Amino acid sequence: MKSVYPILILALVLLSACNPKSTKQEIALGDTIQTASGLKYIYLKKGDGRKIETGCKVGAYLSLKVKDQVVWNTNKLPDSLFTYLADYSRLIKGFTEVSMLLREGDEVVAILPDSLAYGAKGAGDIIPPHSTLIYDQFKVLKVDAPKKFLSDLLYADVKERSLNAAVATFQKITEGEESENYYTDSEQLNRVWEQLSRDSLYAKAADYAVKFGELAKDDRLKYRNVLSLESMGEYLKAKDHLEILLADDPENKMMQDKMIDLCKKHRMNNK
Known part of the structure; x- marks a missing residue:
């Protein structure tokens, strides 16, 4: 009979190894969790809703403290929610990192070191350097099903194929059944220009801004064509395009200032 015990012990060990619940460590409320980046967060409440992933539209209630003082919260926003696209909207590293760890219904306190926030520059008069x-309140109240980004397709078309290919893709997605699976708003179109400019593809960015500015009736893109021309040193051409925009919006201070700047640069360039 003694020989049976080693067999039983081995069976229990194997059974335990096959059962993930026996080895899984649950995160307790109030525990401080630290990631490799230095981010710390503490669960106040565990939700059971949709997990946040790339492409989800998220609505969260937020309260931000710096040096024990609340410097911003979402109370004055529509529905008191801060809405963003997960892993896409332009947010500081620490916010994106903690967001991607959460799900609908979660409530946490998140502590971001300056290396994951605004660093040595700070942010205006509200957030000092370092x-x-x-x-102190990060409540995930709504997580929608993820969608794809139209900007990814358009950027690839303009950069690697042609502007006409991008137009065809835009029309196919926005006018077809696939539109429900993509974000197709103005922000998507403007992100393409930003990506092209970031890659110093100013000529492509200018052509894109003109075409899609007209196609989508997007005045921001039309203005960004001016910025692309300026980046290429085409000051006179940029000035001509800006004059057209100013004719429709003569009181626009930003464009007025840009016109003065372009005139100065054109004169300096022709000395």
Whole structure:
């Protein structure tokens, strides 16, 4: 009979190894979790809703503290929610990192070192340089099903194929059944220009801004064509395009200032 015990012990060990619940460590409320980047977060409540992933539209209630003072919260926003696209909207590293760890219904306190926040520059008069940010309230109230980004397709078309290919893709997505699977708003179109400019593809960015500015009736893109021409040193051409925009919006201070700047650069360039 003694020989049976080693067999039983081995069976229990194997059974335990096959059962993930027996080895899984649950995160307790109030525990401080630290990631490799230095981010710290503490669960106040665990939700059971949709997990945040790339492409989800998220609505969260936020309260931000710096040096024990609340410097911003979402109370004055529509529905008191801060809405963003997960892993896409332009947000500080620490916010994106903690967001991608959460799900609908979660409530956490998140502590971001300055390396994951605004660093040595700070942010205006509100956040001093080298500030640690504390989201003393980070409540994930809504997580929509993820969608794809139209900007990814258009950027690839303009960069690697042609502007006409991008137009065809835009029309196919926005006018077809696939539109429900993509974000197709103005922000998507403007992101393409930003990506092209970031890659110093100013000529492509200018052509794109003209075409899609007209196609989508997007005045921001039309203005960004001016910026692309300026980046290429085409000051006179940029000035001509800006004059057309100013005719429709003569009181626009930003464009007025840009016109003065372009005139100065054109004169300096022709000395």
